[in-house]
Amino acid sequence: MPIYKRFIQHVILNYVIGSFTAVLLVGAIFVFSKLNVAQYELLGLVKIIVISSAIMIGCEVMAFQMHLRPVRRFFYGKSTTFKDAEAVYVRIHHLPNLSVLRIIGPHLLGFSIPAAGLALWMIHTGQLTFPFYYVVIACIGACLVASMHALVEFFLTMRAIRPLLEELREQTHQHYGLNLSLRGRVLLSLRHKFQLSATLIGAFPLFLFCLATQIRLERSNATHSSSYWLWAGTILIFGVAFAYLGGRLLTREIEQPIHHLLEKMNEVKEGRLNSNASDLYSDEFAELVEGFNMMIEGLKEREEKNGQLLESYFVTLAAALDARDAYTAGHSLRVAEYSVLIGRKGGLNETDLDLLRKTALLHDIGKIGVPDAVLLKDGKLTDEEFDQIKMHPVMGESILRRVEPAYAMAPYLPGVRSHHERYDGKGYPDQLSGEDIPLFGRIIAVADAFDAMTSDRPYRKGMKEEKAVMILEEGKGTQWDPYFAELFVQEWHRNKGIIS
Template identity: 55%
Template sequence: MRLYRGFLRSQIRNYVFGSTVAVLAVGSLLMLSSLEISRVEYYRLLLVLIFSFVIMASIEITVFLRQIRPIRAALVQENATLPMLEEAYLHAHQLPKRAIQRIMGPHLLGLSVPALLLTFWMIHAGWVTFPYIYLILAMCCAVLVACMHSLIEFFLTCTAIIPLIKEFRNRALEQYGVDFALEGHVFVPIRPKFLVSCMLIGTFPLFLFIMATHIRMNGEGDSIVVVGLQSYWAWAGMVLLIGTLFSSIAAWLLTNSVQHPIHELYQAMNQVKDGNLVQVQDEYSDEFSKLVAGFNMMVRGLQAREQQSRQLLDSYFSTLAVALDARDSYTAGHSLRVAEYSVIIGQLAGLRGQELDDLRKSALLHDIGKIGVRDSILFKEEALTDEEFLQIQSHTVLGENILRQIEPADKMAPFLGGVRSHHERYDGHGYPDGLAGMNIPLHGRIIAVADAYDAMTSDRPYRKGMDHERALGILEQGSGSQWDPEFAGLFLGYFGRKPEARKDAQPVQAG
């Protein structure tokens, strides 16, 4: 309730201030123009104004209370529901625009329409003696007062709603764990706000001067002056047209100078949101230069943190691979070498950037599932039984299941295919899923070549590693049957050999 009462006080204070400034600015026009009417006529006009003011106040207060009803409901009720808080939050953002609608609607029409009708009747009845033309001038003055009041009220309300917006966001976050945000939604665009404000500021004095001069000249009563009013309005119209045109051009230029850096920063923020840490070219010499400098400083900080996170993640993958290989001195360095060979094949195949990095990490972890295989089976020197061989084969599925437990899941997703499918054969006779050809994931087809080559050239407890040329010959024979011919061919070509596919090649058990 305290915040609500404070908000009401600020709104009343702002309304009185805006009305006073606007009325004095235009009211001084009538005071300086020396409108000569009798004291009785003054009293009669004063009664008209009081009566019109009562009508205006009644309508405007009703509209104002309706406008702030959602805000009052959310502030008064301690345990407001989430929909109530959200409605109040959005309503608070719309209050500046609603203030303009209120002043240009109930305020302007509620005051001017009754006043004009009553004054017209009093002139017709002979109760006041000034010309009918003054009613048109009075209506113009009323519009000027409303426009100036709207301008002041708009910017003051923009400041007054800040505590409300903070309160609704804090309460939603504390009570429901929800953080409200406009997500880039714009209730009042900068362009119309600047255009209208600049045009009012530029043309308001011109309107005042033209009307004051007309009243002064018309009050002289001289026939020569009256005749001169026609040429005066032609001149005044030209001045007003030029002034309005100048204000419009100035407002347009000012708006563009503000919108351009905002647009640049908004585009850069969208790229940062998508993961592209770009900086904005600093081409400004005003306060926007500080804003751009702050944005670029933030981006450089994010780049440094991302680099640290990438290094930490790379170190984690490498350490995990080394720890896995450390179980057996014969396979030490196997995962690192497979990753190295896989990267070579990936580069030759045209992989770049993130795709190549995902391939390297997938290769580092391709045997992670062997953690779940017993040492007695994994390091057995004798021939494996069928059951033991099935347990060895299960390491591909175990590896995928291990990676699926790591959060966030979407960060591990690029590595699953290589870990699960690096023992699939191109002819469909591999495991665990019997996939064939292009149905085998990309990483699985590449790692299969690298894994087989390192397994053949590395020493094992049950055999000594074969020489480089013999291993390449086996890869050449199995190209198109056991291994993807494209990637096997690229790897052979890297060592200066061209493959000749032979589909009767014997399968090689990779490590």
């Protein structure tokens, strides 16, 4: 794969640049510019560096191949399932972290230990005339150089993996129609990234300078050298502490707005669009907050328009249904009004009242499937015709199930299907009883019955409200839920027959 080959080239180039800068350049300055070495000692040092570097590079090549093996297998077509793609996606994200291990491990185990062993052997055999503790200083310096090299390699690898991740996501989407994502999983927190980077950047030059100065003083003036580390140690402690504190303050300054925005994003995810992010920042986060708040305003506007469209949709459907029969015009709107009245008196919140109203508007939608000859018949229905009428709750549920998205219609289905169930279990279509009947079905049943009794029909005139209320009272606990029927009756008496 061309993209994979380019990635390998970038990683190798990054490693060469980092190695040359951290190991050869810094190491050469540290060793050769501060030590006055004889010709034979210089040759010995070169041997140590060459042998140890060869071991180090061998270890790094092995680690590099091991870290990239799953990625290479995938891009060369040896892993073909979506699960393989997910595993490779995570592995690529881990490569910056693995690059740190790939640098630190071989530097310490493959370079420092062999170099220290060879140096001690050469000092012991007289090939080098350095004090033994110089080897300790050199090992500390190697650790510092390795840490800085690892830091540079980490950030270069972070940049190098992005084209590879984009290619992997595109391939996976083409082959499986699915999108790869970490789904919010944090593989390395900002706190650790900034804290370690800032501390290392601040401490590295101090340690390197102190070690190099120690060697210089040792060569020039042993008296000053003996008290040097008391002064240097104090400087190091304050310098490292300042670097750590600076990294901590920087991390907090970045984490705070990020956490604030994440909190607001979670609120948006839960459907709460009324809390904008606080504009408390004067850096680039101010632009991010402004963009976030503009997005929220756009979502609010779209939500409002969608709500208006949905409301219009429900009302239009109800009106279209009622228009089939001039005698029942406005029935669905009145049932919705009565249902909301009952629900409000029953303590339903505004969200549930809105769902109840829309359910009531659609409660008879299944009558669209009933033939006009049956639905608009002037006289008494036959048993067969009444059976057709009794199917309208089921047909209504079936119609709404076909509306997409399905989750948007789901809250309305139980009430539409169950609004003709009776509290005593003798209703239809499922002969449910008591509180087994869905809540909206029990409420709409009361409202529907009242409007049906008080509305005119071709074969009869609507009864007076007083008589309809009396029938509701008599049917409490048998035909209708006693609690909701009683709420409606009480409200009717309280308003002297005016339901609004």
